Amino acid sequence: MNDDEDFTEFAGSCAERLRTTAFMLCRDWHLAQDLTQSTLTKLYLGWRRVRQADNLPAYAQKVLVRVYLDHRRRRSSTEAVVGAVHEQGYRHHPDLRLTMLDALAQLPPRDRAIVILRYFEDLSVEQVADALDVPASIVKTQTRRSLERLRGLLAADQLALFA
Numbered sequence: 001m002n003d004d005e006d007f008t009e010f011a012g013s014c015a016e017r018l019r020t021t022a023f024m025l026c027r028d029w030h031l032a033q034d035l036t037q038s039t040l041t042k043l044y045l046g047w048r049r050v051r052q053a054d055n056l057p058a059y060a061q062k063v064l065v066r067v068y069l070d071h072r073r074r075r076s077s078t079e080a081v082v083g084a085v086h087e088q089g090y091r092h093h094p095d096l097r098l099t100m101l102d103a104l105a106q107l108p109p110r111d112r113a114i115v116i117l118r119y120f121e122d123l124s125v126e127q128v129a130d131a132l133d134v135p136a137s138i139v140k141t142q143t144r145r146s147l148e149r150l151r152g153l154l155a156a157d158q159l160a161l162f163a
Contacts (some may be wrong), residue, residue: 009046011040012059018064024116025068027105039064042141061121062131065113069132072109103153111146114139 018039022032042063043050053059106114110132117128118139125143129136 003047007044015061025118035067039069103150107146111142112146114142115146118143
């Protein structure tokens with residue numbers, strides 16, 4: 001199998017998960033698609049080196065988070081997006097899902113990335129630290145602080161969310 005076929009197979013298998021993670025980070029399907037495409041482009045450009053990674057999906061997640069954080073640092077990332085947000089495939093209690101996403105949106109970008117990678121992508125502390133290029137102690141501290149803040153933000157909906 002040549003490099004292009006190998007990359008195409010990899011991209012096809014992980015693109016949906018990357019797009020879902022990107023949406024959870026930014027809450028905009030169009031931006032999530034752009035972040036996913038930027039991530040796949042970066043992976044493709046370095047594919048000969050990238051394919052040597054021990055865990056390609058984890059490496060792709062790491063690249064996605066860095067692309068997202070780079071986007072947030074740019075001044076243009078604060079522009080308002082017009083239009084409706086449609087989260088595909090979510091059928092159970094969409095109002096609670098939106099409540100959780102609203103609360104997540106109130107966290108700073110890196111804290112949001114930590115919570116999403118730890119609890120929605122089910123990565124370990126070490127994997128998140130590696131993805132964000134920070135010490136594990138920062139991930140633990142920020143996770144604790146972010147969860148405390150989320151508990152406060154979700155206090156009124158806590159019974160429904162965690163039932």
